[in-house]
Amino acid sequence: xxxxxxxxxxxxxxxxxxxxxxxxxxxxxxxxxxxxxxxxxxxxxxxxxxxxxxxxxxxxxxxxxxxxxxxxxxxxxxxxxxxxxxxxxxxxxxxxxxxxxxxxxxxxxxxxxxxxxxxxxxxxxxxxxxxxxxxxxxxxxxxxxxxxxxxxxxxxxxxxxxxxxxxxxxxxxxxxxxxxxxxxxxxxxxxxxxxxxxxxxxxxxxxxxxxxxxxxxxxxxxxxxxxxxxxxxxxxxxxxx
Numbered sequence: 001x002x003x004x005x006x007x008x009x010x011x012x013x014x015x016x017x018x019x020x021x022x023x024x025x026x027x028x029x030x031x032x033x034x035x036x037x038x039x040x041x042x043x044x045x046x047x048x049x050x051x052x053x054x055x056x057x058x059x060x061x062x063x064x065x066x067x068x069x070x071x072x073x074x075x076x077x078x079x080x081x082x083x084x085x086x087x088x089x090x091x092x093x094x095x096x097x098x099x100x101x102x103x104x105x106x107x108x109x110x111x112x113x114x115x116x117x118x119x120x121x122x123x124x125x126x127x128x129x130x131x132x133x134x135x136x137x138x139x140x141x142x143x144x145x146x147x148x149x150x151x152x153x154x155x156x157x158x159x160x161x162x163x164x165x166x167x168x169x170x171x172x173x174x175x176x177x178x179x180x181x182x183x184x185x186x187x188x189x190x191x192x193x194x195x196x197x198x199x200x201x202x203x204x205x206x207x208x209x210x211x212x213x214x215x216x217x218x219x220x221x222x223x224x225x226x227x228x229x230x231x232x233x234x235x236x237x238x239x240x241x
Contacts, residue, residue, distance in 0.1 A: 070104055074142075074149050074207070078214035081138060082225075090228055091135040097121050138228045151208055152229065157199045158192060159232035168230070169223050179220040185209055 084100040085092055092100065098121040105112050112120075128140045142152045160168065172188040173180055180188070189208055193200040200208075215225040227235045 070108060074145060074151050074211040075214045077142065077145055077149075078211050081141065082215050088224070090224065090234065091137055092141060093135040094121060094125060097124060097136065151204065151211060154199050155229050158196050159230055162231060162233040162235055165227060165231040165233075165235070166223075169226060179216075179222045180226065181219060181221070182209065182213060185212060185221060185226075 080100065081092070084096050086096055086099075098117060101120050101124070102112075102117055105117075125134065125136070128136055128143055130140055139152055139156065142150050168188070169180070170176075172184050174184055186205070186209055189205050189212075190202070193202045193205060212226070212229055213219070213221060215221065215228065217225075224235060
């Protein structure tokens with residue numbers, strides 16, 4: 001499917017979406033897990049076979065591959081998230097996403113114009129905004145990362161409801177100063193790994209800790225920041241009665 005489009009010099013955003021829908025096997029509106037990896041793999045194979053830059057959008061390089069080249073680790077991704085979630089809402093909205101893409105292209109010295117940047121932003125939202133609310137949460141945006149780097153996929157299986165998360169935060173915030181430091185987070189991660197051995201890996205604790213602390217404010221990991229990883233609910237929303 002992808003090869004039919006990718007042998008050309010350039011394809012349009014609408015053609016890219018045709019390819020996207022082909023790999024959305026379960027028809028849930030987004031590509032995840034094995035679907036996404038199959039999609040990326042075919043793009044990479046087509047690029048190699050054709051001996052030219054794969055262009056899934058009218059820019060000079062494939063966005064998914066380009067993104068992965070620029071953000072090579074989950075810690076890099078988390079730092080970028082903190083930077084571009086300017087209002088600390090826990091979401092990247094359209095204007096914040098546009099700024100992120102603009103800076104990413106400038107950093108890589110890739111040419112673009114305002115029209116292409118708008119199309120890039122719109123298409124990225126259309127692909128990764130799984131609940132169609134016009135913004136990207138951390139888990140949605142993180143699907144751009146390779147599975148092996150995306151530790152958030154593992155933490156999806158250990159997320160807690162708001163009440164349980166708040167109790168856990170207060171338990172491990174041992175000095176009750178309203179935030180966790182690295183030692184307190186380390187203790188929490190060790191206990192989570194012990195409790196969820198089938199999902200989380202003890203030997204990956206340093207990786208988990210580095211990535212999560214990248215969300216912190218100068219080494220102070222506040223409740224709202226940790227909630228992005230461990231809470232299944234939006235803690236900024238009013239609590240249900």
